[in-house]
Structures are given as C-alpha cells and as structure tokens.
Amino acid sequence: MAVRLQELAKQRPDHQALIDEHGETTWGELNNRVNRLVHSLRSRGLVQGDKIAVLSGNRREVFELLSASAHSGLILVPINWHCSAEEVTYLLDDSGARALFVDPRFDELARDAVEASGNRPEVVARFGDGSRSQMESYEQLLAGSDDAEPEDQVQGSVMFYTSGTTGRPKGVLRTVDLGKPVDGDRMRAQGFCMLMGLPADGVTLLCGPVYHSAQYAFSYLMLDAGSTIVMRHRFDAAETLEVIDRYRVTNVHLVPTQFVRLLRLEEAQRASFDGSSLQRVLHGAAPCPPEVKRRMIDWWGPSSASTTAARRARSSASFTRSSGSSDRRASASHYRWSRSRSWTPKVASARRASPVESSFGA
Numbered sequence: 001m002a003v004r005l006q007e008l009a010k011q012r013p014d015h016q017a018l019i020d021e022h023g024e025t026t027w028g029e030l031n032n033r034v035n036r037l038v039h040s041l042r043s044r045g046l047v048q049g050d051k052i053a054v055l056s057g058n059r060r061e062v063f064e065l066l067s068a069s070a071h072s073g074l075i076l077v078p079i080n081w082h083c084s085a086e087e088v089t090y091l092l093d094d095s096g097a098r099a100l101f102v103d104p105r106f107d108e109l110a111r112d113a114v115e116a117s118g119n120r121p122e123v124v125a126r127f128g129d130g131s132r133s134q135m136e137s138y139e140q141l142l143a144g145s146d147d148a149e150p151e152d153q154v155q156g157s158v159m160f161y162t163s164g165t166t167g168r169p170k171g172v173l174r175t176v177d178l179g180k181p182v183d184g185d186r187m188r189a190q191g192f193c194m195l196m197g198l199p200a201d202g203v204t205l206l207c208g209p210v211y212h213s214a215q216y217a218f219s220y221l222m223l224d225a226g227s228t229i230v231m232r233h234r235f236d237a238a239e240t241l242e243v244i245d246r247y248r249v250t251n252v253h254l255v256p257t258q259f260v261r262l263l264r265l266e267e268a269q270r271a272s273f274d275g276s277s278l279q280r281v282l283h284g285a286a287p288c289p290p291e292v293k294r295r296m297i298d299w300w301g302p303s304s305a306s307t308t309a310a311r312r313a314r315s316s317a318s319f320t321r322s323s324g325s326s327d328r329r330a331s332a333s334h335y336r337w338s339r340s341r342s343w344t345p346k347v348a349s350a351r352r353a354s355p356v357e358s359s360f361g362a
Helices: 003-011 028-042 058-071 085-095 104-116 140-144 183-196 213-227 235-248 255-262 266-272 289-298 307-312
Strands: 014-019 022-027 051-055 075-079 099-102 122-124 157-161 172-173 202-208 228-231 251-253 278-284 305-306 317-320 336-339
Touching: 003 028, 014 028, 014 058, 014 251, 022 028, 022 058, 028 058, 028 140, 051 058, 051 085, 051 104, 058 075, 058 157, 058 213, 085 104, 099 104, 157 213, 172 213, 183 213, 202 213, 202 235, 213 228, 213 251, 228 235, 235 255, 235 266, 251 255, 251 317, 255 289, 278 289
Parallel strands: 014 228, 051 075, 051 099, 075 157, 099 122, 202 228, 202 251, 251 278, 278 305
Antiparallel strands: 014 022, 157 172, 317 336
C-alpha cells in the first residue's frame, strides 16, 4: 500500500475518497491504483526528481497522479488548460517533463503542443480507455502494473507555474522535503487542517481549477488528511448548492466572483438550499467587497473566513457574527476571529434547535 493511504484503505476501504462527474473511487481503489501508477512510472524509467505534467480539468485521475508523485519522489507539473498550444509547448520544454497525462477534453491541444515540443515526453497517456486516440491509455497503463506496495517510497513535490505577467511563466518548486520520508507530508496535511479548523474526516468540495495552488492546497492536502473530495470541472452556482446538499459537504474554498454568482441565483433556488452540513467556508484570491461578504454571511451563517485571516490564526477558530448587532451596513472588517467557539450555519438554524453562538468585536 502507498504509505499515506494505508490507514484509510484499511479502515474505510469501501468509503468514497474521490467523486467527480464521471464516477467515484473508494479509498481501497485509490490505494490500489496509486500503487499501480507508481510501479508503471518506475518501469518506464522515471526516477526521483523527474517531472510529470498533467493537462486536465478536475478529475479523479489528477489526484491519483498527485498521490503517486507524493509517494515516489516525482514532481507533478499542473498545466492550465486555458493555455494555447504554444504555451503548453513552452511549459513542457521548460519543465523537462518526461510524462504527460491528458484529459480527453484537451486531446487536440495536447497533440499540437507535443508535436511542436523540443522535449517530447516519453510517456503521453490519455485518461480513459484510450479509444479513438493515438495516445496511450491511462487505464491500460495501470492495468499492466502490480498493485503491491512500492518500495523506497519518498516525498515528491508539485511545481506550479506563475502567470507570466512580467514575461514567460516561471516554475516554482519547493525542494526542501523532496526525497524525505513520506510521513512528513501526512503530518503537514493534518497540521493544515488543524490550523484552518477544517474537518480531516469531512467532505471537501473542489469547484475551482486544481492547477491553481490554492485549490490544490484546499483539496489535495485535505485528501491527504483523510477527507473525501467532491470535484467539478467548472463552477456552476446552482449545481454547487445541489452538490453541497447531496454529498453533505463540510468545507469549501471559494473566490469572491463565485460568491457573487451564488448571490445572483433566483430566490427560489437559494431558498431550497439546506447547507446544514457546512462547517467551514473560506475565500481568498482577491479582495471581497464588504457587502458581498455580508450577504454571504447573512445567507450561509457565520462560516465565512478570509484565507489571510485564517493564516494568522494560531488555533482553531470560527468567523462569528454578533446576533445582537443592528448595523447591517457595517464593514466586514468589523468581524473578528473568536477562538474555541462553536456555531450552527444559519441555513440550518431554522431546522435545528441549536442556536448560533457568536461574538462581535472591533
């Protein structure tokens, strides 16, 4: 078994680990597939420090690649699927990726990029069965490998590329833990959950692109800590509400634009949302207008917390609102962190007797 999946695969082998639009993967299946993937990549000659690229939307296979890299000392390079073929070619050449894994939605983009590359990856595999494609089948790649626990498991890493606003995008790689024992990553993931007040055994919703470092952190680190990950390729406001209720999502990371789209839904759609499973809603990536944040807090309860504020918190904390405050125009900056407090989401308070426990401060 992959070391960091052992406990979960034994305790919850039939419990969902990954859920996307195409299906579900249990912890037992994830462990099996990650083992096969590690063996397959090593059989192709990939060694610690080599880079593998992935051009994909939010899919379960991306998390298999992340976990396989994290157990084999490989470095995963997520590629923004909005890039042009020329830009993808540059990323392949600059990173020196020895393997490329492709979402079927981006077959043509990947083919054009590889053909123009001066550093053609030795492995180019397409998610799915590979039918009607000249690329290798990802599923056949796994099927031909052993599912036994790989030997010599060591930490890998992820290399994100900058947006390139001041020139060409630049790869950003953290190498301090590369090649070290894999248990360190699990401890880091658990510490992340504790710091942010996130339930390690909860259900995380990913509705932003995982090629972005923030969405990666708020999904893969949660998986590493033991959370089920429910993902969607694109953000749809109405679907997001439905997914939260259907899968009993406990935490989600959003950006202000997504808040705005949620608030623009028809009143009937908003009123049908239960949301009683939510425990933490965090946002970041851009400044959030106070009125937008105020309206989200009024709708979803005192559960919204800015990523910046969360980073500054040194213990589990909840973003809480005074039940006695009458100033509905107050800036969101008037809200503060209240340590060791509990709360009930407002959307659930009408259905449960538990009151919202809150505090207010300047």
